[in-house]
Amino acid sequence: MQETSSLKRKTISGLFWSFADLVANQGIQFILQIILARLLLPEHFGLIAMIAIFIAISNSIIDSGFTQGLIREKDANQEDYSTAFYFNLFMAFVMYIVIFILADTISAFFGEDQLVPILKVLSLVLIFNSFGIIQRVLLIKKVDFRTQTKINIISGIISGIVGIIFALKGYGVWSLVVKTLLMQLIQSLLLCFFIKWIPSFVFNVNSFKRLFGFGSKLLVSGLIDTIYNNIYFIIIGRVFSTAQLGYYTNAVKLRDITSQSITASVQRVTYPVLSGMQEDGERLKHGFRKIIKTSAFINFPIMLGLAAIANPLIHLFYGDKWTSSILYFQLLCVAGMLYPLHAINLNILQVKGRSDLFLLLEIIKKSVLTVFIILSLWFQLGIIGLIWAAILNSFVSLFINTYFSAKEISYALKEQITDLVPIFVMTIFMVGVVSLSGMILPEGNVIKLVSQISIGIVIYVVVSKLAKIEELITIYGLFVPLFKRMKQKLSQ
Known part of the structure; x- marks a missing residue:
């Protein structure tokens, strides 16, 4: 009983600080993004996007699934951590050299000569990041997201200010490069400062084999996922203009500030927590079901609500030169609505040690997406067609993920869908009201945006209360006591 109470407190605290990280850090990033979007041109962001996939793939190879393996292991020791650290650091230098050598080839592929120096400098983030990987693992295992929140806020503010200064001085795309590099460097330095962990001079072959045995399958699935998450940047950068x-x-x-952040927030808390329940099937199912419903209750209205207010939102914050991105954003929000559900279902497979099944599902889902992308390009449907392919794949992937995770915890696909339908229906109703109000409200982006957001929140809360949706009580029970506790501490 005491263990359950302790786990609950740890989960609540972790969720709160993870949410605080979401609000504070992503709020800061959003403000910085607004300023940089107004100072820079779409082409500058396009150049950075062209090389994003190469940095992302390198990070997956560097990690090689060791992070998830260490988090999952209850009895990981100093030798395990040191072995993972040296492997990650070695691979970081290897990948940096590979990107450095391939810089000219990558630049020629996109037809952008500017990419050569950008690639050679920006890929230094791989080395910076490797110095803080183990410290992040230790924080996650402790469900200590308070420290991570502090680190992300400090690094975000400092790097953002420097990036803005560079943009004001006319450095263009290099302001984004400097911002990214400085942010990762500061994060790694602060992780080393807050977490007093030093690697031992040891590389345990048995530890490596054990961790790589589990992580290798996650590595392959992670690589597939990373490539496909960034494949649109390659396709659009190669086929369409840099501005597009x-x-x-x-x-x-803009979509990821909310959707991916909520997904990461939920995933990084639920994985270590669910791992602690892996031996108790009934308890695991109950916790999983509650997390699924609560995540949908939060993410559905946020993502579809953002799609409903996209017009005044982008015009107000980014300016008229970004009008072309409005429809892209609306469609991307529809796809992003399901991301937290994907992550939680896949967490169950990792908790159960089914990295083999994790890999198989990634291959199946990406094969489906490949078909959708080929059809979109074949029929020349443009960028909109590519985004619709992502939306269709997101829904198909949810069915695939839930079908297989259900077998691991006896939470049937039909049962999971039944739990989510009421939340989805409420969200659609709220979005309909918000969209209609946007047609009636007077012109003016500020008034329209504030009014639509207010209407959406009121409608959603009232309907939830009338429908007696238990997740409303769960959210209230999670956050109100914590806010009261923080208020008391601040007043002392």
């Missing part, structure tokens, strides 16, 4: 890629990139970033 810039419009798409900022639409994705």
Whole structure:
């Protein structure tokens, strides 16, 4: 009983600080993104997007699934951590050299000579990041997201200010390069400062084999996922203009500030927590079901609500030169609505040690997406057609993920869908009201935006209360006591 109570407190605290990280860090990133979008051109963001996939693939190879393996292991020791650290650091230098050598080839592929120096400098983030990987693992295992929140806020503010200064001085795309590099460097330095962990001079072959045995399958699935998450940047950058890629990139970033951040917030808390329940099937199912419903209750209205207010939102914050990204953003929000559900279902497979099934599902889902992308390009449906392919794949992937995760915890696909339908229906009703209000409200982006957001929140809360949706009580029970506790501490 005491263990359950302790786990609950740890989960609540982790969710709160993870949410605080979401609000504070992503709020800061959003403000910085607004300023940089107004100072820079779509082409500048397009150039950075062209090389994003190469940095992302390198990070997956560097990690090689060791992070998830260490988090999952209850009895990981100093030798395990040191072995993972040295492997990650070695691979970081290897990948940096590979990108450095291939810089000219990558630049020629996109037809952008500017990419050569950008690639050679920006890929230094791989080395910076490798110095803080183990410290992040230790924080996640402790469900200590308070420290991560502090680190992300400090690094975000400092790097953002420097990036803005560079943009004001006319450095263009290099302001984004400097911002990214400085942010990762500061994060790694602060992780080393807050987490007093030093690697031992040891590389345990048995530890490596064990961790790589589990992580290798996650590595392959992670690589597949990373490639496909960034494949649109390659396709759009190769087939369409750099400016169009810039419009798409900022639409994705605006969507990800909410969707991917909520997904990461939920995933990084639920994985270690669910791992602690892996031996108790009934308890695991109950916790999983509650997390699924609560995540949908939060993410559905946020994502579809953002799609409903996209017009005044982008015009107000980014300016008229970003009008072309509005439709991209609206469609991307529809796809992003399901991301937290994907992550939680896949967490169950990792908790159960089914990295083999994890890999198989990635291959199946990406094969489906490949078909959708080929059809979109074949029929020349443009960027809109590519985004619709992503939406269709998101829904198909949810069915695939839930079908297989259900077998691991006896939470049937039909049962999961039944739990989510009421939340989805409420969300559609709220979005309909918000969209209609946008047609009636007077012109003026500020008034319209504030009014639509207010209407959406009121409608959703009232309908939830009338429908007696238990997730409303769950959210209230999670956050109100914590806010009261923080208020008391601040007043002392």
